[in-house]
Amino acid sequence: MKEHSVFQFVNDARVRGILAQVALLAFAVFCIGWLVSNTAQNFEDQDKSLGFGFLVQAAGFQIAPTLGTWLFDYEAGVSTYWDVYFIGIVNTLLVAALGVVAATIIGFLMGVMRLSQNLILRSFATVYVEVLRNIPLLLQLFFWYFTVLRALPDKRGKVELLPGVVSVNLEGLFLPYPIWQSGAGVAGVIMLVALGAIWAVNRRSQQRQLLTGHPLPFWRIAGGILLGALAVIWLSVGVPFEWSLPVFKETGPILRRGFQGDTAIVVIPEMLAVWFALTLYTAAFIAEIVRSGIMAVSKGQSEASVAMGMTRGQTLRLVVIPQALRVIIPPLTSQYLNLTKNSSLAVAIAYPELVSIFAGTAMNNVGKEIEMVGMMMCVYLTFSLLTSFFMNWFNKRAMLVER
Amino acid sequence: MAKKSDIVFVREKDAPLLAPPLLESGAFGWFRQNILSTMNDFSSVGGAVRSLIMAAATLFIFYYSVNILWALIDFTLIEAVWSNPQGLKRELCTTALAGGVQHDGWHGACWPLIFAKIKFLTYGAYPFEELWRVNLAGVILIAGLVALMFERMPYRIHIGLFMLVIYPFLAFALLYGLGDWAGLPFVYTYDWGGILVTLVVALTGIVVSLPLGIALALGRQSKMPVIRGFCTIFIEFWRGIPLITVLFMASVALPLFLPKGVNIDNLLRALIGVTLFASAYMAEVIRGGLQAIDKGQYEAGTALGLNYWKNMRLIILPQALTYVIPGIVNTFIGLFKDTTLVAIIGLFDLLGAAQAAVNDASWSTPVQAITLYIYVALFYFICCLIMSRYSMRLERKLAKTND
Numbered sequence: 001m002k003e004h005s006v007f008q009f010v011n012d013a014r015v016r017g018i019l020a021q022v023a024l025l026a027f028a029v030f031c032i033g034w035l036v037s038n039t040a041q042n043f044e045d046q047d048k049s050l051g052f053g054f055l056v057q058a059a060g061f062q063i064a065p066t067l068g069t070w071l072f073d074y075e076a077g078v079s080t081y082w083d084v085y086f087i088g089i090v091n092t093l094l095v096a097a098l099g100v101v102a103a104t105i106i107g108f109l110m111g112v113m114r115l116s117q118n119l120i121l122r123s124f125a126t127v128y129v130e131v132l133r134n135i136p137l138l139l140q141l142f143f144w145y146f147t148v149l150r151a152l153p154d155k156r157g158k159v160e161l162l163p164g165v166v167s168v169n170l171e172g173l174f175l176p177y178p179i180w181q182s183g184a185g186v187a188g189v190i191m192l193v194a195l196g197a198i199w200a201v202n203r204r205s206q207q208r209q210l211l212t213g214h215p216l217p218f219w220r221i222a223g224g225i226l227l228g229a230l231a232v233i234w235l236s237v238g239v240p241f242e243w244s245l246p247v248f249k250e251t252g253p254i255l256r257r258g259f260q261g262d263t264a265i266v267v268i269p270e271m272l273a274v275w276f277a278l279t280l281y282t283a284a285f286i287a288e289i290v291r292s293g294i295m296a297v298s299k300g301q302s303e304a305s306v307a308m309g310m311t312r313g314q315t316l317r318l319v320v321i322p323q324a325l326r327v328i329i330p331p332l333t334s335q336y337l338n339l340t341k342n343s344s345l346a347v348a349i350a351y352p353e354l355v356s357i358f359a360g361t362a363m364n365n366v367g368k369e370i371e372m373v374g375m376m377m378c379v380y381l382t383f384s385l386l387t388s389f390f391m392n393w394f395n396k397r398a399m400l401v402e403r
Numbered sequence: 404m405a406k407k408s409d410i411v412f413v414r415e416k417d418a419p420l421l422a423p424p425l426l427e428s429g430a431f432g433w434f435r436q437n438i439l440s441t442m443n444d445f446s447s448v449g450g451a452v453r454s455l456i457m458a459a460a461t462l463f464i465f466y467y468s469v470n471i472l473w474a475l476i477d478f479t480l481i482e483a484v485w486s487n488p489q490g491l492k493r494e495l496c497t498t499a500l501a502g503g504v505q506h507d508g509w510h511g512a513c514w515p516l517i518f519a520k521i522k523f524l525t526y527g528a529y530p531f532e533e534l535w536r537v538n539l540a541g542v543i544l545i546a547g548l549v550a551l552m553f554e555r556m557p558y559r560i561h562i563g564l565f566m567l568v569i570y571p572f573l574a575f576a577l578l579y580g581l582g583d584w585a586g587l588p589f590v591y592t593y594d595w596g597g598i599l600v601t602l603v604v605a606l607t608g609i610v611v612s613l614p615l616g617i618a619l620a621l622g623r624q625s626k627m628p629v630i631r632g633f634c635t636i637f638i639e640f641w642r643g644i645p646l647i648t649v650l651f652m653a654s655v656a657l658p659l660f661l662p663k664g665v666n667i668d669n670l671l672r673a674l675i676g677v678t679l680f681a682s683a684y685m686a687e688v689i690r691g692g693l694q695a696i697d698k699g700q701y702e703a704g705t706a707l708g709l710n711y712w713k714n715m716r717l718i719i720l721p722q723a724l725t726y727v728i729p730g731i732v733n734t735f736i737g738l739f740k741d742t743t744l745v746a747i748i749g750l751f752d753l754l755g756a757a758q759a760a761v762n763d764a765s766w767s768t769p770v771q772a773i774t775l776y777i778y779v780a781l782f783y784f785i786c787c788l789i790m791s792r793y794s795m796r797l798e799r800k801l802a803k804t805n806d
Contacts, residue, residue: 017626017627020627020630021627021628021629021630024629024630024633025629028633035660038659038660038661038662038663039659039660041662041663042658042659042663043659045663116441117436117437117440117441118437118438118440118441118442118457118461119437119438120438120461120464120465120468121441121460121461121464124464124468130788131784133787134736134740134783134784134787134788134791135740135780135783135784135787136740136741136743136754136783137740137743138743138744138746138747138754139743139754139776139779139780139783142754142758142772142776143773143776143780146761146772146776147772147773147776150772151769313449341644341645342645344645344647344648345645345647345744345747347647347747348746348747355645355647355648355651359648359651363655369655369656369659370656370659373648373651373652373655373656376648377643377644377648377652380643380644380645380648381640381643381644383643384639384642384643384644385643
């Protein structure tokens with residue numbers, strides 16, 4: 001009798017569940033304990049210690065000039081490792097943001113082209129997607145950096161993309177930059193006011209459409225406000241900035257020839273290569289997402305809206321695209337996240353982003369492996385957490401309201 | 404009622420068949436339907452503008468596609484150097500101006516470079532007299548995979564079991580060796596390289612990540628809070644960080660976590676990192692399949708008296724896995740492309756070996772890098788294309804059997 005009840009006890013699904021969980025927990029605790037004790041032993045043997053004190057030490061290495069070094073005024077031997085960390089984050093975000101914008105544009109274009117009736121556009125998009133999707137990103141990165149950009153003329157030559165304004169050579173892409181004049185502050189305030197007014201008009205227009213069914217002529221009003229604001233700025237303070245054009249010297253001492261420092265924004269070639277590779281690779285995936293999103297909208301929807309007398313543009317704008325976006329946006333966001341994570345491949349060509357300067361150069365200098373890898377992972381985990389928050393929020397908002 | 408004589412004409416023979424309208428059939432009709440149909444709307448101003456833009460875009464893309472295609476054919480086939488009778492190196496693929504044997508202005512692929520490096524690109528530094536072991540393992544692998552692709556193959560299940568259970572041990576014994584007593588001396592992994600490493604990393608990742616992914620997905624669906632929490636954190640952690648940080652952690656931080664004296668092989672570290680990373684992605688794909696299974700299936704299984712494991716093994720998983728085959732293959736393709744990242748932590752996979760060959764000064768020519776990259780790209784492109792085509796075929800077949 002007693003034995004029987006023991007069997008009953010062991011066969012009870014609830015008891016088994018609890019036992020399994022306790023076992024897993026014990027196993028996990030044991031593993032973590034084992035790792036921690038090993039680490040402690042290793043630290044003792046190697047005379048190392050855990051701690052974030054290194055963050056306020058000065059970093060003694062050079063970083064290629066990028067947005068991050070400019071924002072944080074980086075100077076080797078003066079700036080700290082804390083600065084290096086944020087320079088890495090800024091550079092990662094910069095190339096990710098540029099990549100997201102460009103990949104979205106190219107991806108949508110290719111996705112629509114894949115569904116075109118025009119054979120040439122359709123086959124071009126198909127070949128583009130199939131080729132770029134099936135070649136590793138790292139190889140594409142090497143291709144752009146080691147073959148395409150290496151074929152450019154050296155620092156004493158240039159290829160002019162926009163004569164006198166935008167040029168490129170082995171040192172990078174040279175862009176003009178604006179020099180703000182005295183009235184820039186006033187102009188900025190006027191522009192902000194104008195944007196605020198446009199936003200108010202947009203809200204008002206939506207409210208009116210809900211109430212009466214007739215929106216305001218929003219685009220005309222917004223255009224008017226914008227032109228008006230520009231006119232006010234021009235009349236009151238004139239043009240509030242001047243362009244500093246890149247200066248290129250072809251004569252003089254040979255070492256001084258080429259583009260002169262401080263006359264242009266220099267985009268380093270590493271950044272261009274990372275940007276091209278990430279953009280073109282991710283665009284191939286976005287194209288597939290867009291294509292399947294558009295195909296997911298049933299044909300009856302567009303036929304119904306045409307039957308109701310909408311024009312082709314209205315059908316697309318008001319019926320097909322809103323429904324396609326509901327399918328497109330969740331995978332699109334995860335592509336954006338992938339792009340951001342893939343920007344870490346830049347370490348292979350030494351573009352100074354997070355992995356490259358923090359987990360690469362800086363780690364070689366201070367050797368705080370655990371802290372630094374941990375800090376680096378925190379950044380990426382934050383990105384992915386933010387992305388999944390956005391996705392949950394969007395899914396709740398965009399879910400079909402079922403009755 | 405009209406009499407027969409009132410009728411003036413009665414056709415007694417069929418009218419002769421007319422030729423199909425010239426505008427709708429033949430080459431011109433094809434052209435009209437596939438190219439012109441998107442740019443022949445001149446009924447309104449908007450339509451005309453759209454048509455003209457479309458025509459310009461089509462011409463532009465056609466022109467550049469033909470140009471790129473021609474440049475590719477010219478570079479890889481027509482201008483390319485194929486043979487190297489004199490056993491030259493650098494001189495073979497440089498122009499006379501730079502001290503080579505090619506005429507001025509020559510620009511073509513340097514295939515003898517690939518032929519010279521083919522052993523390194525395929526096996527790395529694997530000792531020459533032991534190459535038969537790699538070849539044997541490769542031949543068995545290819546024969547097994549090809550046999551598994553045909554559904555009518557006799558003993559297909561036995562072949563599959565052999566490939567999954569026995570082959571990994573066999574391959575390990577062949578590649579790594581068992582010691583001199585067995586006639587298979589050890590070949591340490593730092594001598595491995597090229598396609599060998601790429602395939603070892605990819606296939607291990609694929610074979611191990613599938614069962615691990617299934618376990619994680621079931622864990623995440625489990626009702627037991629500890630197991631669910633554990634699996635969720637595990638999956639989200641690995642999915643939140645880029646693979647390169649995983650590999651960095653495996654190569655710099657892992658030694659600190661292990662007891663002194665335990666030294667894990669470099670390749671094995673990368674393998675562990677890649678496998679865990681892939682299994683997190685696999686788990687999410689499989690979870691999608693589990694969620695798509697109707698609740699009634701779970702309940703029916705339970706009502707039949709099946710316990711959890713039988714229910715999963717016999718009812719849920721077969722359906723869920725077939726449902727997500729495309730997702731699984733996509734994860735495999737992603738994993739296959741991601742193996743290139745091990746080049747960043749200093750392993751010589753195909754891309755790493757190619758990059759080492761790019762830096763070989765004795766072959767230093769302007770076309771050295773691009774030739775090697777084209778070869779590597781072709782390898783990945785063909786492998787990924789085969790995988791994706793096979794998954795599409797499988798998908799179509801499954802869709803048919805489900806109807």
